[in-house]
Amino acid sequence: MSTAADLSSFGLTGGSFITVLTGAGVSAECGIPTFRGAGGLWRTYRAEDLATPAAFSRDPRLVWEWYDYRRGICAGKQPNPAHNAITRLDGNLSNFLLMTQNVDDLHGRAGTGRLVELHGNLFRARCLECGAVDRNLPVPLLEIPPRCGCGGMLRPDVVWFGEALPEEAIRLASEASRDCDLMVVAGTSAVVQPAASMPLLARQAGAHVIEVNPDPTPLTPFVDLHLEGKAGEVMPGLVESILELVTP
Numbered sequence: 001m002s003t004a005a006d007l008s009s010f011g012l013t014g015g016s017f018i019t020v021l022t023g024a025g026v027s028a029e030c031g032i033p034t035f036r037g038a039g040g041l042w043r044t045y046r047a048e049d050l051a052t053p054a055a056f057s058r059d060p061r062l063v064w065e066w067y068d069y070r071r072g073i074c075a076g077k078q079p080n081p082a083h084n085a086i087t088r089l090d091g092n093l094s095n096f097l098l099m100t101q102n103v104d105d106l107h108g109r110a111g112t113g114r115l116v117e118l119h120g121n122l123f124r125a126r127c128l129e130c131g132a133v134d135r136n137l138p139v140p141l142l143e144i145p146p147r148c149g150c151g152g153m154l155r156p157d158v159v160w161f162g163e164a165l166p167e168e169a170i171r172l173a174s175e176a177s178r179d180c181d182l183m184v185v186a187g188t189s190a191v192v193q194p195a196a197s198m199p200l201l202a203r204q205a206g207a208h209v210i211e212v213n214p215d216p217t218p219l220t221p222f223v224d225l226h227l228e229g230k231a232g233e234v235m236p237g238l239v240e241s242i243l244e245l246v247t248p
Helices: 004-010 024-028 053-058 060-075 081-092 106-110 167-179 195-204 231-246
Strands: 018-022 096-100 115-117 120-127 154-158 182-186 208-213 225-228
Touching: 004 231, 018 081, 018 195, 018 231, 024 231, 053 060, 060 120, 060 154, 081 096, 081 106, 081 231, 096 167, 115 167, 167 195, 182 195, 182 231, 195 208, 208 231
Parallel strands: 018 096, 018 182, 096 115, 182 208, 208 225
Antiparallel strands: 120 154
């Protein structure tokens, strides 16, 4: 898609509320592995064996070593054209919100400020004693496991298997999904809940939904438009088309 005429039937205006939902596919284009599945082994462990409260209680040092390894990989990657295109929306729209399932901080590093990180952020840690959040942990860590200023142990500020998503993140994402005029869903398999339900909430509330993905997903039959391709290849042109319609 390269012209605003392709979106003209959506009725977008300068006051339209536009949301974006991104998933692992956007990060994968930067060379960040998913850390899950048959190819997601670290040493002899799978992500499912380490990203749990029980694993952290049993061996916090092992879990932090894995997360520090992941942080090092992510810190060495740069935002791709999809991240940068989304940042253009954030900078040019009065009503915008990004919801991401990714924890790699690439959207934040690209400059997107209005975002909800549904699954947390690898570069934040939360104290198990006082609840304080530390956003300035060095890469790599100077001590494992890291400690809070109060002396309590820090844990990665991410959502582990078996944990509920943060209530505030779900509230913001759900409200935005119900209130938006357009939702763009990029690089997600549309199977991980509750994020996968956000486009359906938007559709039920009357919003248009565009999906950007190399392959069809369970969401595809319900969207207004499926754009086949990688997010980094499709999003710049799509964002240009949106901005042509909604900005003077």
